[in-house]
Amino acid sequence: xxxxxxxxxxxxxxxxxxxxxxxxxxxxxxxxxxxxxxxxxxxxxxxxxxxxxxxxxxxxxxxxxxxxxxxxxxxxxxxxxxxxxxxxxxxxxxxxxxxxxxxxxxxxxxxxxxxxxxxxxxxxxxxxxxxxxxxxxxxxxxxxxxxxxxxxxxxxxxxxxxxxxxxxxxxxxxxxxxxxxxxxxxxxxxxxxxxxxxxxxxxxxxxxxxxxxxxxxxxxxxxxxxxxxxxxxxxxxxxxxxxxxxxxxxxxxxxxxxxxxxxxxxxxxxxxxxxxxxxxxxxxxxxxxxxxxxxxxxxxxxxxxxxxxxxxxxxxxxxxxxxxxxxxxxxxxxxxxxxxxxxx
Numbered sequence: 001x002x003x004x005x006x007x008x009x010x011x012x013x014x015x016x017x018x019x020x021x022x023x024x025x026x027x028x029x030x031x032x033x034x035x036x037x038x039x040x041x042x043x044x045x046x047x048x049x050x051x052x053x054x055x056x057x058x059x060x061x062x063x064x065x066x067x068x069x070x071x072x073x074x075x076x077x078x079x080x081x082x083x084x085x086x087x088x089x090x091x092x093x094x095x096x097x098x099x100x101x102x103x104x105x106x107x108x109x110x111x112x113x114x115x116x117x118x119x120x121x122x123x124x125x126x127x128x129x130x131x132x133x134x135x136x137x138x139x140x141x142x143x144x145x146x147x148x149x150x151x152x153x154x155x156x157x158x159x160x161x162x163x164x165x166x167x168x169x170x171x172x173x174x175x176x177x178x179x180x181x182x183x184x185x186x187x188x189x190x191x192x193x194x195x196x197x198x199x200x201x202x203x204x205x206x207x208x209x210x211x212x213x214x215x216x217x218x219x220x221x222x223x224x225x226x227x228x229x230x231x232x233x234x235x236x237x238x239x240x241x242x243x244x245x246x247x248x249x250x251x252x253x254x255x256x257x258x259x260x261x262x263x264x265x266x267x268x269x270x271x272x273x274x275x276x277x278x279x280x281x282x283x284x285x286x287x288x289x290x291x292x293x294x295x296x297x298x299x300x301x302x303x304x305x306x307x308x309x310x311x312x313x314x315x316x317x318x319x320x321x322x323x324x325x326x327x328x329x330x331x332x333x334x335x336x337x338x339x340x341x342x343x344x
Contacts, residue, residue, distance in 0.1 A: 120133060149201075157207070191253060205306055
């Protein structure tokens with residue numbers, strides 16, 4: 001295996017585009033070429049060092065992460081792919097220590113942190129202080145809400161305005177195709193493709209407002225029957241029938257409401273089935289709850305956070321909750337996470 005890995009590195013060649021024309025190929029002296037399947041693994045090993053450095057400095061008190069709940073949970077950073085979110089207090093000393101850690105990481109790994117593309121977001125602090133810190137770190141000042149992997153962070157999910165990007169993307173995707181050139185089967189296939197891809201991340205975290213669901217279904221209905229995503233159309237079959245599975249006489253498009261609820265219950269399932277994970281520890285620390293059953297049964301007061309809306313939204317649907325409870329089986333194990341007389 002080591003010999004094969006060496007061949008992947010030693011045999012790589014590269015050329016440079018000069019005025020649109022490639023130069024003569026030359027061998028790489030070190031490192032991996034762009035697109036090499038080993039490159040993501042090498043990057044993960046490298047940024048693991050950054051994670052250890054941040055966690056170590058947080059334990060020593062050089063940087064102060066965000067304190068969550070009353071359980072003493074402190075979160076210093078989060079990493080996903082090539083993105084890193086660092087949490088710190090608003091003190092200038094803590095922010096300078098963060099930059100020192102990043103500069104040390106650059107010297108050790110030979111990777112450069114692009115501060116011009118980095119942003120600092122202030123939560124509960126004045127704008128002039130956030131602006132001064134951004135100038136000190138030589139990065140940009142961001143404002144809430146902002147997008148992270150396509151999801152709005154800090155936005156009010158109850159407002160229809162937050163869903164405008166999804167509606168716009170659906171309209172542009174349907175408008176890019178000339179419906180009159182497609183058969184009804186091809187239009188149906190396109191609707192399923194757009195429906196299953198575009199709003200899935202939003203539906204997995206935020207309850208969809210009634211107005212948004214009505215607007216999206218209207219665009220699909222018009223595109224299916226009138227070959228356009230806008231305007232009035234004569235529907236041959238009611239949309240409630242079209243949304244049914246093919247085994248029930250429908251076209252298998254599905255309901256946005258059912259997708260929304262199913263994705264919500266998936267989070268509750270993960271909460272009950274996963275033994276230990278960071279996101280679960282954060283929720284337990286915030287709400288100081290220890291659910292013994294698989295599906296949380298308690299109503300969470302307040303509707304400010306995503307988790308409280310998710311739990312309360314699922315709690316209203318007793319029919320789906322009963323389906324989930326009746327089709328799940330608990331393994332006893334050591335007996336700490338099971339109600340012997342109540343769980344299946």
